[in-house]
Amino acid sequence: MNVVIAYLDTMFGAYPQTPRLLEAKAELRGMMEDAYTSLIAEGRSENEAVGQVIRDFGNLEELAPVLGITADLAPAGAATGADRANPAAARIQHPPVTMEEAQGYADVQRRCRFRLGTAVSLFVLSPVALIILPTAVQTGAIGLDQGVASALGILLLLVLVAVGVMLVMSISRDAAPFKRLEEGRFSPDPAVTRWAESLAQQHEPARVRALQIAVAFWILSPAPLIALSLLTQGAHLSGLWSVIGVGLVLGFVATGLAILLPAAWANGVAEKLGRGAAGAGRGSHHGDEQRSVVGVIAAFYWPLLTAIYLAWSFIGDAWGSSWIVWPVGAVLFGAIAAGGGALESYRRSRQ
Amino acid sequence: MISADAIRGYVDLMVLSLLRTGPSYAYELAQRITAVTGADYAIKQTTLYSAVKRLEAGELVSSYAGVSPSGKPRTYYRITAAGASHLNLKIAEWRSTKSVVDRFIEGVES
Numbered sequence: 062m063n064v065v066i067a068y069l070d071t072m073f074g075a076y077p078q079t080p081r082l083l084e085a086k087a088e089l090r091g092m093m094e095d096a097y098t099s100l101i102a103e104g105r106s107e108n109e110a111v112g113q114v115i116r117d118f119g120n121l122e123e124l125a126p127v128l129g130i131t132a133d134l135a136p137a138g139a140a141t142g143a144d145r146a147n148p149a150a151a152r153i154q155h156p157p158v159t160m161e162e163a164q165g166y167a168d169v170q171r172r173c174r175f176r177l178g179t180a181v182s183l184f185v186l187s188p189v190a191l192i193i194l195p196t197a198v199q200t201g202a203i204g205l206d207q208g209v210a211s212a213l214g215i216l217l218l219l220v221l222v223a224v225g226v227m228l229v230m231s232i233s234r235d236a237a238p239f240k241r242l243e244e245g246r247f248s249p250d251p252a253v254t255r256w257a258e259s260l261a262q263q264h265e266p267a268r269v270r271a272l273q274i275a276v277a278f279w280i281l282s283p284a285p286l287i288a289l290s291l292l293t294q295g296a297h298l299s300g301l302w303s304v305i306g307v308g309l310v311l312g313f314v315a316t317g318l319a320i321l322l323p324a325a326w327a328n329g330v331a332e333k334l335g336r337g338a339a340g341a342g343r344g345s346h347h348g349d350e351q352r353s354v355v356g357v358i359a360a361f362y363w364p365l366l367t368a369i370y371l372a373w374s375f376i377g378d379a380w381g382s383s384w385i386v387w388p389v390g391a392v393l394f395g396a397i398a399a400g401g402g403a404l405e406s407y408r409r410s411r412q
Numbered sequence: 413m414i415s416a417d418a419i420r421g422y423v424d425l426m427v428l429s430l431l432r433t434g435p436s437y438a439y440e441l442a443q444r445i446t447a448v449t450g451a452d453y454a455i456k457q458t459t460l461y462s463a464v465k466r467l468e469a470g471e472l473v474s475s476y477a478g479v480s481p482s483g484k485p486r487t488y489y490r491i492t493a494a495g496a497s498h499l500n501l502k503i504a505e506w507r508s509t510k511s512v513v514d515r516f517i518e519g520v521e522s
Binding site: 085089118 | 457485
């Protein structure tokens with residue numbers, strides 16, 4: 062209900078607080094409270110009830126003749142002083158996002174959350190066989206030809222990447238009706254923004270918990286590698302153990318991502334819907350900075366790291382030492398993710 | 413689904429006809445309208461509120477402060493004598509409007 066009251070305050074905030082206006086606000090608030098209470102009594106969730114009440118509100122311009130307020134006194138929606146001073150900017154404004162679109166978009170993000178987590182995890186895990194198999198052959202642990210081992214490793218890498226890409230494609234197919242939201246070709250709507258924020262707030266505890274677990278996984282990820290390297294030093298097959306440690310690093314990183322990404326969907330929706338078209342005034346200045354740091358890293362960091370690892374190993378023929386990329390990369394990732402998460406929470410708390 | 417524009421002129425008539433059975437408040441009016449229209453038309457709260465205030469300004473309905481069963485202050489509206497006769501006029505007008513428009517529609521459909 063707080064979201065509804067905040068929404069009403071926002072809508073009326075642009076007008077001078079005359080007695081007639083305050084009376085209208087009080088009566089509309091009463092109507093919204095009644096509607097909210099009866100929706101909750103019908104067994105709807107808090108989220109659905111808030112969305113429905115805000116959708117049924119209508120618009121204040123309709124009240125203008127009754128309340129004696131004029132439309133030019135109230136910049137509609139996201140229009141700001143800057144937009145009025147610059148008519149060209151106002152003209153290219155995209156149509157505002159509707160509540161139906163927002164709810165559909167949130168629904169798709171919720172349905173796709175495990176697919177996204179799985180896809181990113183697969184990308185991270187894809188080089189594991191390529192890392193382990195050639196060393197296993199070299200040390201004589203597996204009776205395979207060196208070339209066959211490499212080929213198998215590359216084949217498995219391609220298969221995992223292909224499955225991951227297929228998952229990503231199925232996500233974009235499901236999200237296709239909401240392409241303009243994905244691309245930011247909309248102007249934010251205060252009602253939708255508030256609804257999305259309340260959605261994110263509701264899922265925030267789960268997201269923070271997932272982030273904590275994931276960061277713990279990332280920070281701990283080099284531990285098996287270090288332990289295996291130290292414990293098996295000089296022992297039979299010590300090279301193989303180190304490489305298995307590298308595989309475990311990737312496994313830990315992938316597990317962290319698989320835990321975090323499915324829990325972060327509501328947060329992503331709120332960030333996306335609150336932002337709107339770049340440069341559409343209010344809300345855009347903190348938009349890009351606020352993009353989930355972890356999401357960006359997951360998308361670019363690990364494929365990049367894999368590329369660095371493979372390039373260094375193949376070109377420099379440094380299979381013996383290039384594994385150092387993984388523990389260093391993992392610790393760095395854990396640190397960045399933890400820092401980014403803290404920064405985001407801090408920003409959120411200040412808003 | 414009827415567009416808000418198509419039905420705008422008739423919200424007053426809907427509100428007056430509901431108030432004829434007794435005083436009511438804004439949310440109950442919205443509920444009763446939704447109960448009758450179902451999925452055909454969803455009235456927005458600002459639409460209803462402006463209709464009620466317009467009627468009040470025209471002295472077709474009068475308002476008084478009441479209290480909800482849970483003790484919340486609430487504005488009740490009741491139809492005035494002028495409102496009742498205005499409603500009768502409007503009903504007659506609607507019937508003839510409907511019959512005139514129907515004559516054209518039937519010509520198109522047959």
